[in-house]
Structure formats: C-alpha cells, structure tokens
Amino acid sequence: MSRTRWRLGLSTTALLTASALLPSPAHAEAVADYTITVDPSAQGPAIDDTMYGVFYEDINRAADGGLYAELVQNRSFEYSTDDNASYTPLTAWAAEGAAEAVNDGGRLNERNRTYLSVAAGSTVTNAGYNTGIRVEEGRKYDFSVWSRAESGTTLTVALRDAAGTLAKVREVAAKGKWRKYTATFTATRTSNRGRLAVTTTAPAALDMVSLFPRDTYRHQPNGLRKDLAEKIEALRPGFLRFPGGCLVNTGSMADYSADSGWQRKRSYQWKDTVGPVEERATNANFWGYNQSYGLGYYEYFRFAEDIGAMPLPVVPALVTGCGQNRAVDDDALLKRHVQDTLDLIEFANGPRTSEWGAKRAEMGHPEPFHLTHLEVGNEENLPKEFFARFERFRAAVEAEYPDITVVSNSGPDDSGATFDTAWQLNRDAGVAMVDEHYYNGPQWFLQNNDRYDSYDRNGPEVFLGEYASQGNAWKNALAEAAFMTGLERNADVVKLASYAPLLANEDSVQWRPDLVWFNNHASWNSANYEVQKLFMNNTGDRVVPSKASGTPAVSGPVTGAVGLSTWATSAAYDDVRVTSADGKTLLSDDFSGDASRWTHSGGGSWTVQDGQ
Numbered sequence: 001m002s003r004t005r006w007r008l009g010l011s012t013t014a015l016l017t018a019s020a021l022l023p024s025p026a027h028a029e030a031v032a033d034y035t036i037t038v039d040p041s042a043q044g045p046a047i048d049d050t051m052y053g054v055f056y057e058d059i060n061r062a063a064d065g066g067l068y069a070e071l072v073q074n075r076s077f078e079y080s081t082d083d084n085a086s087y088t089p090l091t092a093w094a095a096e097g098a099a100e101a102v103n104d105g106g107r108l109n110e111r112n113r114t115y116l117s118v119a120a121g122s123t124v125t126n127a128g129y130n131t132g133i134r135v136e137e138g139r140k141y142d143f144s145v146w147s148r149a150e151s152g153t154t155l156t157v158a159l160r161d162a163a164g165t166l167a168k169v170r171e172v173a174a175k176g177k178w179r180k181y182t183a184t185f186t187a188t189r190t191s192n193r194g195r196l197a198v199t200t201t202a203p204a205a206l207d208m209v210s211l212f213p214r215d216t217y218r219h220q221p222n223g224l225r226k227d228l229a230e231k232i233e234a235l236r237p238g239f240l241r242f243p244g245g246c247l248v249n250t251g252s253m254a255d256y257s258a259d260s261g262w263q264r265k266r267s268y269q270w271k272d273t274v275g276p277v278e279e280r281a282t283n284a285n286f287w288g289y290n291q292s293y294g295l296g297y298y299e300y301f302r303f304a305e306d307i308g309a310m311p312l313p314v315v316p317a318l319v320t321g322c323g324q325n326r327a328v329d330d331d332a333l334l335k336r337h338v339q340d341t342l343d344l345i346e347f348a349n350g351p352r353t354s355e356w357g358a359k360r361a362e363m364g365h366p367e368p369f370h371l372t373h374l375e376v377g378n379e380e381n382l383p384k385e386f387f388a389r390f391e392r393f394r395a396a397v398e399a400e401y402p403d404i405t406v407v408s409n410s411g412p413d414d415s416g417a418t419f420d421t422a423w424q425l426n427r428d429a430g431v432a433m434v435d436e437h438y439y440n441g442p443q444w445f446l447q448n449n450d451r452y453d454s455y456d457r458n459g460p461e462v463f464l465g466e467y468a469s470q471g472n473a474w475k476n477a478l479a480e481a482a483f484m485t486g487l488e489r490n491a492d493v494v495k496l497a498s499y500a501p502l503l504a505n506e507d508s509v510q511w512r513p514d515l516v517w518f519n520n521h522a523s524w525n526s527a528n529y530e531v532q533k534l535f536m537n538n539t540g541d542r543v544v545p546s547k548a549s550g551t552p553a554v555s556g557p558v559t560g561a562v563g564l565s566t567w568a569t570s571a572a573y574d575d576v577r578v579t580s581a582d583g584k585t586l587l588s589d590d591f592s593g594d595a596s597r598w599t600h601s602g603g604g605s606w607t608v609q610d611g612q
C-alpha cells in the first residue's frame with residue numbers, strides 16, 4: 001500500500017461560502033495538513049464511458065436564436081399572444097408600406113397557419129435575435145422563402161444594417177401557387193446588427209422566411225450554430241438528455257385537432273417536431289416564448305450521434321409538473337402517448353422498411369440512431385399518479401423492446417415526501433434507473449459528497465439528470481467538482497450525471513446559473529463548464545479507492561434564511577416556524593407584527609394582511 005502525504009495550500013475554511021462563516025484574518029492564514037491514502041492495488045467500481053453527459057432543454061432561448069442556426073426570428077409569422085402577452089404575428093418584423101398577417105384558407109399548410117400578405121411596393125424587415133442578424137465578412141448565407149404570387153412578381157431580398165448593405169441584393173422571380181425559392185448571400189462586411197429585408201413588386205404571400213449561415217456545425221442543412229455545438233462537443237459528453245425538463249411535462253397532452261386549429265401550449269411531443277420544417281407547427285414554449293421545432297427530434301438524434309453521445313429522450317407521462325401539478329385521466333390519450341413512445345423507438349432504431357424507420361430515412365438517416373435509454377416523465381409532484389402511468393409505458397416498451405432501459409424519476413427535490421414515495425415505488429417495482437434532480441447551494445454539495453455511499457446496490461441505478469449549485473462563480477464550480485468525486489466513487493450506482501441547464505441567451509434568461517452563455521455573435525463558458533469538461537474528458541475506467549484524513553470539517557454556526565414563494569399563483573402563509581433537530585426554535589413569525597425581517601426578491605408582490 002502506498003501512502004502519500006500532501007500539504008494542501010488551503011485554509012480549513014476555504015471551501016465554505018456563507019459570509020457568516022468567514023474566519024478571522026489570523027485563522028485565514030492557517031494552513032492545515034491533510035492525508036490522502038491511495039491503494040493502487042485495490043479496485044473500486046468501474047466507471048462507464050457514458051457516465052457524464054449533458055442535459056439540453058429549450059430554456060433561455062437555447063434553441064431558436066441559440067443552438068438552432070436559423071437567423072430569422074418568427075420566420076413563419078406564428079408568434080402569438082398564447083406564447084407571450086407581448087407577441088403578435090409580426091413580432092421581430094417591421095413593414096414599410098402595407099403588410100398584414102393572415103390566417104385563412106390560403107395558408108401554406110394546416111400546421112403553418114399564418115402567413116404574411118405584402119402589398120405591391122412594400123418591404124418587410126426582420127430583426128433577428130439580440131441586436132440583430134449576425135453576418136461575417138466573406139461567409140455565405142442561404143436565404144429561402146415560401147411565396148404565393150402572380151407570375152411576374154419579383155421579390156428583392158437585401159441584407160443590411162444601419163451603416164448600409166451587408167451583401168449584394170438578390171432577386172427572386174415568384175410565380176403562382178405556394179413554392180419555395182432560394183438565394184445565397186456572401187457578406188461583404190461583418191455586423192451584429194443586420195436586418196433581412198424583402199420587397200415585392202406585386203402583392204405576395206410570404207411564409208417561412210429563412211436565413212441560415214452556410215457554415216453550420218458540420219455543414220448540415222437545417223443545422224446548428226457552430227460555436228455552440230462545438231462547445232458542447234468539446235465536453236465529450238457520454239449522453240445527451242433532451243428535449244427538457246419542464247418543457248416536456250407541462251401543457252396539454254391532448255391530440256392535435258385540425259378542426260379546432262392547432263392547439264398551442266402542448267407538451268413537447270416528438271411527432272410534432274419531425275418532417276419538413278415548414279410542416280412543423282410552432283408552439284408556445286413553457287419558458288415564455290415561441291418554439292419553432294426547427295430543432296426537433298431528428299436533429300437531436302443527429303447531434304447526439306455527431307458528438308458521440310448516447311441519445312436519451314424524455315417523453316411526457318401525462319402528469320404535469322413544474323407548478324401545474326395535474327394528472328390527466330384519459331385512457332385513450334394515455335394509450336396514444338404509449339404508442340407514440342413505441343413509435344419513437346421505431347423512429348430511432350427501426351429498419352427503413354418500418355413506418356417510422358422510413359420517416360427517419362426520408363429525413364436523411366437510413367441507419368438507426370441506436371437508442372438504448374428513454375425517460376418517461378420529469379419531476380412529477382404526484383408520485384403515485386405518475387407511477388401508475390409510468391408503469392403502462394414501461395410495460396409496453398419492455399414487451400416490444402426488452403433491451404431498452406425505461407428511466408423513471410423521483411420528483412423535483414433531493415429529499416422529502418415526494419422523493420421518498422417515488423423512490424419506494426420505483427424500488428418496489430424493480431425499476432432499472434431513477435432520475436434525481438436538485439438545485440442547491442454550494443455548501444450542500446460539499447456536505448453531501450457521501451450522498452450515494454449508502455445507496456442500495458441492489459436497487460435501481462441513479463441517473464442524476466439535473467443538478468447545479470446555484471451560481472456560476474468559481475466557488476460553485478469547485479463545490480460541484482468536489483461533489484462529482486462522490487458521484488464517481490459511487491459509479492456502481494450513479495450511472496449517469498448531467499449539469500443543468502446547458503445554454504442561456506444573455507437576453508432571455510429564465511433560469512440561472514447555466515453552463516454556456518451566448519448572444520447573437522459570441523458564446524462563453526462558465527467555470528462550471530470547465531469542471532464538467534475536466535471530468536468528461538478524463539473519465540477513468542475504474543475507481544481507485546482512497547481515504548482522506550483530517551479533511552476540513554464544516555464547523556461553526558450554520559446560518560441562513562428561510563424563503564416563502566409561489567410560482568404562477570398566490571398563497572397565504574402563517575405561523576412560520578423553523579426548528580433545529582433538537583427542537584429549538586430558530587425562527588418563528590405569526591405575522592402579527594410588521595414583518596420587517598422579511599425581504600422581497602424576484603417578481604410578484606406580497607403584503608401582510610390579517611396576520612398572514
């Protein structure tokens with residue numbers, strides 16, 4: 001046995017974060033000795049290559065205006081007040097002359113309902129995302145538009161900013177019924193403030209007005225923004241969990257109805273997101289904007305394959321979560337979702353001769369995507385209702401595809417009644433893998449390094465699908481790294497782990513912290529990203545057991561605060577009491593006074609009324 005003694009240049013308190021715990025200056029100077037004992041001849045658990053991966057959700061505008069390389073915002077005029085109170089079908093567009101969004105029988109197709117009717121001599125201009133459309137000198141940009149116009153109509157297409165033209169103007173001769181037209185620009189100047197303008201010589205209907213950089217990730221059509229995709233690829237993720245989160249387990253689970261028109265605010269349902277892009281109905285995104293589904297299931301599978309990651313899709317379980325807690329009681333609908341899940345497996349893995357394998361081949365990928373895992377549900381707060389439905393999915397998948405692992409979950413928290421009930425149900429039913437989520441402070445991560453040491457080795461395996469230590473500061477990254485050593489030590493039970501969320505457009509942030517940040521022309525990594533990269537690029541084969549002695553103990557008083565909050569609702573609170581484990585009251589308030597101890601942060605409002 002070799003024994004190594006290292007002198008670590010850390011004060012014993014350097015890992016603590018709460019200011020109330022800061023040592024006196026004299027104490028801060030102290031340097032302690034620690035001993036790490038490594039036994040290279042002993043064998044700990046094997047670590048799977050897939051252990052560390054990424055969780056991608058279309059939150060913080062991670063898709064449109066983010067990873068999806070489309071430069072035109074609201075290209076199909078489908079933005080709606082259903083998505084966001086400030087939206088109209090003309091959001092991101094400006095008109096000189098007459099232009100009107102129309103939703104009538106002259107539409108492009110049933111799932112792309114609104115189009116733009118532009119009068120002769122008028123110009124419509126798109127503002128892109130963030131400060132505008134980003135173009136780089138010398139690079140090519142592919143324009144396309146669907147148009148319906150009389151023969152002899154000319155569409156003039158220009159790329160410009162306030163300082164002038166950004167590329168040679170293009171002309172498109174439109175004729176007759178709906179048809180797709182294309183043109184290519186080469187940028188003569190770099191700009192982050194570009195605008196795309198279309199002028200028509202005669203009345204014209206326009207839809208799917210699109211501009212893509214030629215230089216997408218791997219030069220793929222309908223492709224991904226290169227810098228963002230490459231940042232994800234550089235992590236070398238073992239898996240890609242997609243498409244969400246709350247995105248999946250919220251909204252309506254109902255059937256599409258052509259009679260009532262497109263039903264918006266649907267949960268993310270994979271069949272809505274495949275096929276020709278102009279036939280993918282856009283939808284309200286749970287995070288308060290519109291999602292085009294241009295980046296859909298085919299593109300996710302393709303991306304997973306390109307970066308060498310195992311695809312891990314999440315389908316809704318017909319129990320909503322994320323503040324909408326409701327179980328959908330509709331057996332026919334449940335059966336349809338179960339069938340959709342079987343079809344998803346066929347879409348990913350089926351032969352070209354199968355119905356859904358043929359669709360995949362038609363989209364450009366005759367070979368299978370090798371799906372091995374899929375998750376049903378996300379963070380349901382109603383564990384019993386969730387589990388009853390989960391079992392229907394699992395039974396159907398196992399009957400037809402016994403090699404597919406169906407992943408369950410344990411609710412939105414690291415512990416508590418929902419967590420315990422969900423785990424019990426999963427354990428009793430012999431579920432293969434359970435997804436855990438938690439967003440806690442850095443101190444929690446330091447204190448819970450041993451969380452999985454005591455997990456049952458005969459129970460379900462753990463997929464830590466979402467975690468973050470509530471900050472992008474260096475101390476957060478360090479706390480996460482420390483915690484990850486605990487995941488790795490328990491690699492026999494923790495099989496998969498991913499930080500969350502992955503991407504954030506700096507101008508549309510619904511959730512922070514995030515791993516990678518961007519705007520329309522730049523992207524930058526967080527300290528947390530560097531930690532993830534370090535672990536993912538250096539995944540070991542096997543744990544070598546080690547012991548540390550005299551490790552810094554979390555000592556001194558633990559201080560903090562208690563928060564009361566709501567999400568999209570109102571609530572009254574009274575008689576708040578926090579007690580210590582030995583029964584001492586640490587805080588109590590019956591709101592009979594002035595509530596001066598409480599401070600307000602975030603949105604919404606509150607007031608003390610009638611002693612509540």
Ligand code: AHR
Pocket residue numbers: 057059244245246247322378379412437466500501511
């Ligand atoms: O990662 C952000 C959100 O956190 C996810 O959508 C959800 O699963 C969790 O609550």
